[in-house]
Amino acid sequence: MDNKEIFHNLQAQTTPFPIGLEISRAEGLFIYDKAGKAYYDLVSGLAVTNIGHRHPKVIEAIKKQLDIHLHVMPYGEFIQTPQLELAEKLNEILPANLTTSYFVNSGAEAVEGALKLAKRYTGRQEIIACNKSYHGSTHGALSVSGNPVKQSAFKPLLPDVHFIEFNELAELDKITTNTACVIIETVQGDAGVRIPELCYLQKLREKCTETGTLLILDEIQTGFGRTGSFFAFEQYGITPDILVIAKALGGGMPIGAFVSSKEIMDCLTHNPMLGHITTFGGHPVNCAAAIANINVIQEENLVDDVHEKGALMNQLLSHSLVKEIRQIGLMLAIDLENEEITQQVVEGCMEKGIIAFWFLSCPASFRLAPPLTITTKEIETVCGVICEVFDSLG
């Protein structure tokens, strides 16, 4: 069997039409295929490589940890330096109430942990989430993802989950003293970059506080500088009770976390004891990579010009084929006339060596979320190429 046949037959597929690009290596802004063709990765491996592929400092940290130890014990028993240092680093960059991190392996797992924590802490069962949200594909995370088509084949899901319209103030009245938590993306990603009003998130925060409901902010896609601040909630003047992070946390390595106050987190230690455990959560190599990743973002001041770079992309992509651009920092949704044109644009970009991608819940739109390290010159180049693709279809 050749590699394509193995990929299609021996590796489980997620769609009947995978892109199937065969990768030889990746570096910085670029991914290279087996023929040596370079592709600008304008989606950062889907909001992961915010500091670019294989940043030298991340590689160095990984290599160093490889020589010290790999897995030694399931999460939470032994004291491991990379976990300590990552917990300290997160404590340093997060607001005062978010002191305590529980490390897991992925975004969906962080969401699972956060939902369980909210139920356990409040003693309530009701969960409120938003239409068109995406929080992951495991049963709990899927239960709170507002996409009925993706949910339909996998029912029954979690009971007592209620969906509200994102960014609609009147809907917040559905949050009551029966609600354990509201889980919400600070900026909705897979709904096609939906940016809420300042007053909406502030009112949501107030309503949660008033009713003793825990506010879970999902910053899995928006975290680590993507929207122009380290976390998007900073731009809204609010803090969550539980924060979920993953994707760009690990600088290209798989790690997630849910973070809360010590008081809230402590309830996971009893009634039942070991009520939430993970073998590989907080793997030392991935923690070492995550520390290096956060250091790079800080030392290279990568967040500083994200707003400017995003605004430049927004401006340079204005074209008669484009219906609307929703953009916050380097997170962009470009709306086109319909799904078919969107498909043609994504394919046309690929042919010209640019990786763009679709959204789960916004079919007539494509996404761009390049590494924060992209330069102004590179932005001009790639936007020029994308506009050539628009021209060829217009």
Ligand code: PLP
């Ligand atoms: N939450 C958000 C906002 C996401 O964008 C994603 C993944 O796209 C997830 C959760 C799930 O993360 P993972 O794929 O690591 O399970």
